[in-house]
Amino acid sequence: MSTVITVENLGKKYLLRHQSGKQPYVALRDVLSDGVRNLGRKLLGRSNATERGAEQEEFWAIKDVSFEVKQGDRIGIIGRNGAGKSTLLKILSRITEPTTGSIRIKGRVASLLEVGTGFHPELTGRENIYLNGAILGMGRAEIKKKFDEIVDFAEIEKFLDTPVKRYSSGMYVRLAFAVAAHLEPEILVVDEVLAVGDAQFQKKCLGKMEDVSAKEGRTVLFVSHNMGAINKLCNDSIWIHHGRIHGFGNSSDVIRVYNASVAGETQTQLPVAGNEFAPLSVRSLQLVNADNVESVSFSCDEPVRILMSLEISHCIPGMYGYVEIFDQYGETILVSDTFDAGVNILEQLGAGVHDIELHIPPRTLGHGEYSLTLDFSSPQSDRTIRPDSTSVLHLDRVLRFSLDDFTTTRGNTRRGHLSTIIAWKTLVQHNS
Numbered sequence: 293m294s295t296v297i298t299v300e301n302l303g304k305k306y307l308l309r310h311q312s313g314k315q316p317y318v319a320l321r322d323v324l325s326d327g328v329r330n331l332g333r334k335l336l337g338r339s340n341a342t343e344r345g346a347e348q349e350e351f352w353a354i355k356d357v358s359f360e361v362k363q364g365d366r367i368g369i370i371g372r373n374g375a376g377k378s379t380l381l382k383i384l385s386r387i388t389e390p391t392t393g394s395i396r397i398k399g400r401v402a403s404l405l406e407v408g409t410g411f412h413p414e415l416t417g418r419e420n421i422y423l424n425g426a427i428l429g430m431g432r433a434e435i436k437k438k439f440d441e442i443v444d445f446a447e448i449e450k451f452l453d454t455p456v457k458r459y460s461s462g463m464y465v466r467l468a469f470a471v472a473a474h475l476e477p478e479i480l481v482v483d484e485v486l487a488v489g490d491a492q493f494q495k496k497c498l499g500k501m502e503d504v505s506a507k508e509g510r511t512v513l514f515v516s517h518n519m520g521a522i523n524k525l526c527n528d529s530i531w532i533h534h535g536r537i538h539g540f541g542n543s544s545d546v547i548r549v550y551n552a553s554v555a556g557e558t559q560t561q562l563p564v565a566g567n568e569f570a571p572l573s574v575r576s577l578q579l580v581n582a583d584n585v586e587s588v589s590f591s592c593d594e595p596v597r598i599l600m601s602l603e604i605s606h607c608i609p610g611m612y613g614y615v616e617i618f619d620q621y622g623e624t625i626l627v628s629d630t631f632d633a634g635v636n637i638l639e640q641l642g643a644g645v646h647d648i649e650l651h652i653p654p655r656t657l658g659h660g661e662y663s664l665t666l667d668f669s670s671p672q673s674d675r676t677i678r679p680d681s682t683s684v685l686h687l688d689r690v691l692r693f694s695l696d697d698f699t700t701t702r703g704n705t706r707r708g709h710l711s712t713i714i715a716w717k718t719l720v721q722h723n724s
C-alpha cells in the first residue's frame with residue numbers, strides 16, 4: 293500500500309504567559325533586577341522574555357514527531373491528557389501551522405475535532421452539509437447523492453432546517469461525524485469528540501470507521517482514551533508522551549505497555565480534591581487486601597477491597613453512586629451501584645464523613661489488569677456543576693490494579709475475565 297501521510301520532525305511551540313502577580317508600583321530595585329535577569333538569559337541563550345508582571349515561556353506541545361501512514365491503515369493515537377494528541381490532529385487537518393517540520397498528505401482530509409469546529413453556527417444542518425462537501429471539493433450533484441445517507445446516519449432529520457447553533461452537543465457530533473465519514477475523504481481524522489454521543493451512536497461510528505477503511509480503502513486516524521475502542525478499530529497505534537512519540541506499533545502491544553506505564557504512575561490511595569459546590573466529595577480512595585495492606589496487585593484468591601472516605605455536605609434526593617471496572621482494553625467488566633444492598637445506601641447517609649468499603653470477593657475477577665471509575669449521580673443534580681450530565685462527581689479510571697491467578701489450567705495461567713472455580717462432578721457412571 294502506498295504512503296499517504298509522511299510526517300517529519302514535526303514540532304509545535306506555544307508561548308505561555310505567566311502573570312507573576314500585580315505590581316502596585318515599580319521600584320528602581322525591580323528595574324535593575326529585571327535588567328540583570330534578562331541579560332543573564334540572553335547570555336545563556338534562554339528564550340524566556342520577561343516583562344514587568346508577566347513572563348513568557350516557550351512550550352513545545354509536540355516535538356520531533358516523525359512517522360508514516362499507509363493507505364487503508366487505521367491508526368490509534370493514545371496518551372495522557374495534554375500529551376499533544378489533539379495538537380497533532382490539528383496540524384494534520386491544517387487547522388494549526390506547525391512551528392517546525394513538514395507533513396505530506398495524499399488526498400482529501402475530513403476531520404472531526406472539537407465540537408464547534410467545522411460547522412458554521414448560523415447555517416442549518418442542511419446548509420452545513422453542502423458547505424462541508426464544497427470545502428472537500430465535491431460538486432453539488434455529488435453531495436446530493438450522499439445527502440440522504442448522511443441524514444439517515446445522523447438521525448437528525450427533524451432538525452435539518454434548524455441552525456446548528458441550536459443543536460445539543462450530541463446532535464452536533466452526530467451530524468459532524470456523518471458528514472465527515474460520508475463525504476468520501478481519503479483520510480478521516482476523528483478526535484475524542486465521539487465520547488459526547490451515547491454508547492449506541494459511538495458503536496455505530498466505530499463500525500462506520502471500520503467500513504470506510506476496510507471496504508473503501510480509506511485511512512483513519514482516531515484519538516481516544518477508550519483503549520477498547522482503539523484496540524478494536526486500529527491496526528496500529530501511536531503513543532504520544534509529553535509531545536514526543538513514545539511508541540508506535542501493533543495496537544494491542546502499544547496499549548499493553550501504555551497501560552502498564554499509567555498503572556505505575558497511579559497511587560493506590562488517592563486524596564481527591566473536593567468541589568466546594570458539590571454535594572459530596574471523596575476525601576480518600578484506596579485499594580487494600582485482606583490484611584488491610586494497601587496494594588495494586590492482588591491474587592485472585594484474595595478479596596479486592598475498595599475503601600473510600602466520603603464527605604457529604606448536603607443530600608440530593610435520588611443521589612446514587614456506582615463503580616465501574618474496566619479491563620486493560622477499556623471494556624466494562626463489572627458495574628456495582630449503591631442499590632446493590634437492596635436499598636440505595638447513599639440516600640440513608642446524612643451529612644458528615646462516612647467510611648465505606650466495597651468488597652469484591654475472592655475468585656471474582658480473572659487474571660489481568662483493571663481500572664476503576666467512581667461516579668456519583670443524581671437525577672436532580674445541579675446542572676451548573678456538570679451541565680452535560682447528571683453526574684455530581686465523576687472520577688474517571690481513578691485507580692488501577694492487577695490480579696494474578698496462580699491456579700493453572702494445563703500448566704498455563706487461567707484465561708478469561710472471571711476466576712470463579714466451577715464445580716465439575718461426575719453424576720452417574722454408565723457402564724457400556
Ligand SMILES: Nc1ncnc2c1ncn2[C@@H]1O[C@H](COP(=O)(O)OP(=O)(O)OP(=O)(O)O)[C@@H](O)[C@H]1O
Nearest residue numbers: 306307308353371372373374375376377378379380
Ligand atoms: N493554543 C494553545 N496555547 C497554548 N498551549 C496550548 C494550546 N493548545 C494546546 N496547548 C497545550 O499543548 C499541550 C498539548 O495539548 P493537546 O490538546 O494537544 O493534548 P491532548 O493530548 O489532546 O490532551 P487531551 O487528552 O486532554 O485532549 C497541553 O499542555 C495544552 O495545554
